[in-house]
Amino acid sequence: xxxxxxxxxxxxxxxxxxxxxxxxxxxxxxxxxxxxxxxxxxxxxxxxxxxxxxxxxxxxxxxxxxxxxxxxxxxxxxxxxxxxxxxxxxxxxxxxxxxxxxxxxxxxxxxxxxxxxxxxxxxxxxxxxxxxxxxxxxxxxxxxxxxxxxxxxxxxxxxxxxxxxxxxxxxxxxxxxxxxxxxxxxxxxxxxxxxxxxxxxxxxxxxxxxxxxxxxxxxxxxxxxxxxxxxxxxxxxxxxxxxxxxxxxxxxxxxxxxxxxxxxxxxxxxxxxxxxxxxxxxxxxxxxxxxxxxxxxxxxxxxxxxxxxxxxxxxxxxxxxxxxxxxxxxxxxxxxxxxxxxxxxxxxxxxxxxxxxxxxxxxxxxxxxxxxxxxxxxxxxxxxxxxxxxxxxxxxxxxxxxxxxxxxxxxx
Amino acid sequence: xxxxxxxxxxxxxxxxxxxxxxxxxxxxxxxxxxxxxxxxxxxxxxxxxxxxxxxxxxxxxxxxxxxxxxxxxxxxxxxxxxxxxxxxxxxxxxxxxxxxxxxxxxxxxxxxxxxxxxxxxxxxxxxxxxxxxxxxxxxxxxxxxxxxxxxxxxxxxxxxxxxxxxxxxxxxxxxxxxxxxxxxxxxxxxxxxxxxxxxxxxxxxxxxxxxxxxxxxxxxxxxxxxxxxxxxxxxxxxxxxxxxxxxxxxxxxxxxxxxxxxxxxxxxxxxxxxxxxxxxxxxxxxxxxxxxxxxxxxxxxxxxxxxxxxxxxxxxxxxxxxxxx
Ligand code: SF4
Ligand code: SF4
Numbered sequence: 001x002x003x004x005x006x007x008x009x010x011x012x013x014x015x016x017x018x019x020x021x022x023x024x025x026x027x028x029x030x031x032x033x034x035x036x037x038x039x040x041x042x043x044x045x046x047x048x049x050x051x052x053x054x055x056x057x058x059x060x061x062x063x064x065x066x067x068x069x070x071x072x073x074x075x076x077x078x079x080x081x082x083x084x085x086x087x088x089x090x091x092x093x094x095x096x097x098x099x100x101x102x103x104x105x106x107x108x109x110x111x112x113x114x115x116x117x118x119x120x121x122x123x124x125x126x127x128x129x130x131x132x133x134x135x136x137x138x139x140x141x142x143x144x145x146x147x148x149x150x151x152x153x154x155x156x157x158x159x160x161x162x163x164x165x166x167x168x169x170x171x172x173x174x175x176x177x178x179x180x181x182x183x184x185x186x187x188x189x190x191x192x193x194x195x196x197x198x199x200x201x202x203x204x205x206x207x208x209x210x211x212x213x214x215x216x217x218x219x220x221x222x223x224x225x226x227x228x229x230x231x232x233x234x235x236x237x238x239x240x241x242x243x244x245x246x247x248x249x250x251x252x253x254x255x256x257x258x259x260x261x262x263x264x265x266x267x268x269x270x271x272x273x274x275x276x277x278x279x280x281x282x283x284x285x286x287x288x289x290x291x292x293x294x295x296x297x298x299x300x301x302x303x304x305x306x307x308x309x310x311x312x313x314x315x316x317x318x319x320x321x322x323x324x325x326x327x328x329x330x331x332x333x334x335x336x337x338x339x340x341x342x343x344x345x346x347x348x349x350x351x352x353x354x355x356x357x358x359x360x361x362x363x364x365x366x367x368x369x370x371x372x373x374x375x376x377x378x379x380x381x382x383x384x385x386x387x388x389x390x391x392x393x394x395x396x397x398x399x400x401x402x403x404x405x406x407x408x409x410x411x412x
Numbered sequence: 413x414x415x416x417x418x419x420x421x422x423x424x425x426x427x428x429x430x431x432x433x434x435x436x437x438x439x440x441x442x443x444x445x446x447x448x449x450x451x452x453x454x455x456x457x458x459x460x461x462x463x464x465x466x467x468x469x470x471x472x473x474x475x476x477x478x479x480x481x482x483x484x485x486x487x488x489x490x491x492x493x494x495x496x497x498x499x500x501x502x503x504x505x506x507x508x509x510x511x512x513x514x515x516x517x518x519x520x521x522x523x524x525x526x527x528x529x530x531x532x533x534x535x536x537x538x539x540x541x542x543x544x545x546x547x548x549x550x551x552x553x554x555x556x557x558x559x560x561x562x563x564x565x566x567x568x569x570x571x572x573x574x575x576x577x578x579x580x581x582x583x584x585x586x587x588x589x590x591x592x593x594x595x596x597x598x599x600x601x602x603x604x605x606x607x608x609x610x611x612x613x614x615x616x617x618x619x620x621x622x623x624x625x626x627x628x629x630x631x632x633x634x635x636x637x638x639x640x641x642x643x644x645x646x647x648x649x650x651x652x653x654x655x656x657x658x659x660x661x662x663x664x665x666x667x668x669x670x671x672x673x674x675x676x677x678x679x680x681x682x683x684x685x686x687x688x689x690x691x692x693x694x695x696x697x698x699x700x701x702x703x704x705x706x707x708x709x710x711x712x713x714x715x716x717x718x719x720x721x722x723x724x725x726x727x728x729x730x731x732x733x734x735x736x737x
Binding site for chain 1: 527538539547548561563572576577579580581597598599600601602604606608609610612615616617659660661662665667670671723
């Protein structure tokens with residue numbers, strides 16, 4: 001019954017989203033609501049949201065592979081996989097956002113070393129390859145084991161094991177662990193660089209006073225940790241197959257981490273807004289006030305402050321139950337899109353020159369922006385695709401299997 | 413009026429003198445309109461498919477020869493003078509000239525003839541604009557002034573829009589014009605966010621005929637709309653059309669749809685010896701254009717005046733558009 005409901009839900013969002021994506025391919029940007037004056041909208045915000053989830057989930061896995069935090073061992077593979085899926089979702093979203101999708105590879109064949117955006121693309125390409133490598137070494141032992149003992153997804157793992165039935169020797173497992181450590185060690189600075197780099201992409205733009213702040217890359221990084229950590233907590237709380245005591249403890253532990261990160265994020269946000277706003281003079285004041293008290297005040301106060309901070313913090317402080325922690329984390333993870341929107345849009349909604357707003361009238365020369373249904377559809381379509389990919393992996397790959405050898409499995 | 417004869421070269425240059433110009437106003441308007449038409453016509457006749465991007469044209473050798481020499485006249489229109497200066501500048505190599513613009517806000521009457529001229533010249537679709545005229549009101553009744561500030565691309569000498577581009581689709585030519593390569597641009601819109609003057613707009617693919625036709629005259633309206641819309645424009649010396657929707661028009665649109673666009677000082681007209689369209693159509697004779705490297709040029713003189721300012725000077729973008737206030 002529950003399954004049927006979930007399937008129906010998924011089919012609904014897949015259809016709604018699929019239509020959006022097809023429309024995007026046929027009509028381009030025609031149906032999108034952003035303008036030449038607010039040139040980046042929901043898709044860019046969603047992109048940095050997804051990519052933040054990816055970086056966050058990845059850094060969580062690195063806690064195991066690089067920093068050997070034993071308590072997180074059992075979810076390291078799953079975190080890696082979530083990092084791959086959310087990265088794919090991010091790349092798809094930003095692909096749909098550019099005007100000429102067919103030219104995306106120009107970023108590789110016409111390298112521009114001064115462009116933050118070019119760096120971002122190269123870095124996440126490297127990150128993508130690295131993730132695939134880590135997946136290989138992290139899953140190899142379990143793929144082989146799963147291929148021999150059958151069970152769900154048998155055909156997929158057998159294919160991946162390429163006929164190998166002999167379990168990996170200790171030496172092989174150790175070699176894989178070493179490879180994981182090396183890749184993870186490269187991956188940590190890489191993830192910091194590319195996600196900090198996404199923040200720098202905005203922060204380096206001197207023309208946009210709200211963006212042009214050294215705190216932007218830092219905010220992006222803490223954002224990645226908060227949202228990615230919360231997403232993983234939610235996933236483990238609701239999808240982990242073995243609800244034993246270890247699992248319970250793990251959830252409580254993850255809940256603590258999320259709580260700490262949310263509070264750290266609040267501190268940085270306080271710095272971000274209070275400094276430019278305090279005396280009420282300066283060029284950012286109007287834009288920030290607009291964000292806090294303008295017509296889209298609810299994005300900040302309801303979606304972010306209430307749903308993303310107050311309620312989850314209350315739940316996380318008050319309760320120990322895995323489900324409550326899972327729900328609180330889901331709230332943090334989902335509502336983080338509001339934070340991402342507020343990083344992108346408020347910097348764009350006031351004219352750079354007085355009078356521009358009325359100088360030449362057109363829908364595309366407007367300073368007000370509300371994502372259109374079509375834009376949401378595309379995002380929903382990407383989310384549906386991501387969910388499907390995750391489900392396939394979850395079902396067919398030994399992501400939650402605990403092999404009991406090496407740091408990739410649980411070694412208790 | 414400006415006579416078409418070999419340049420005598422030694423006559424003293426004509427100053428833009430307020431009182432003198434007022435006295436000769438009528439005569440000048442007449443001469444300039446006529447002169448402008450003649451010059452534009454000659455330029456048009458010479459129009460070829462020259463590529464005027466970074467590496468292309470328009471040095472003295474491979475560009476078209478300056479159309480003709482124009483002798484100075486006692487009370488000639490500034491357009492004639494600028495046309496003569498343009499010929500002089502085009503005789504130099506590309507890297508020896510530095511195009512610049514001066515806009516006299518006291519002369520601007522806020523008619524938007526430059527905006528419209530530009531829209532026509534470059535066949536700008538709805539929502540794309542290169543030179544809007546900002547109108548602001550200062551003071552309260554009865555002491556009110558309306559201020560008009562035409563805002564082309566500033567062709568910054570230190571353009572923040574250029575280094576952000578991830579694919580090198582936008583850059584500064586050796587004559588100072590900041591261009592966009594429509595065949596390279598991926599439409600990421602990063603440069604649009606980076607311009608402090610919001611001089612760049614995105615071509616969403618809108619058409620003037622979109623939803624335009626209705627009622628009994630609908631078909632006719634659509635037809636005449638297309639007559640305007642379908643012929644190409646010639647930005648950067650290439651021919652750009654906007655084909656009607658194909659199946660994958662949204663995935664791989666026909667450039668410049670899906671690209672960032674902005675003012676290019678009419679580089680394609682300059683290459684043919686013509687002044688930018690907004691300069692030609694400026695009713696108030698408020699827009700001056702020429703070679704800032706030429707100390708004798710009108711723009712050099714005006715830009716050096718005490719009343720010359722630039723927008724957002726403090727950003728360090730070094731605009732090549734000056735305003736007289
Ligand atoms: S005005 Fe804007 S678009 Fe033009 S060169 Fe300067 S920064 Fe670039
Ligand atoms: S929109 Fe085009 S020109 Fe502008 S930064 Fe992106 S690729 Fe470069």
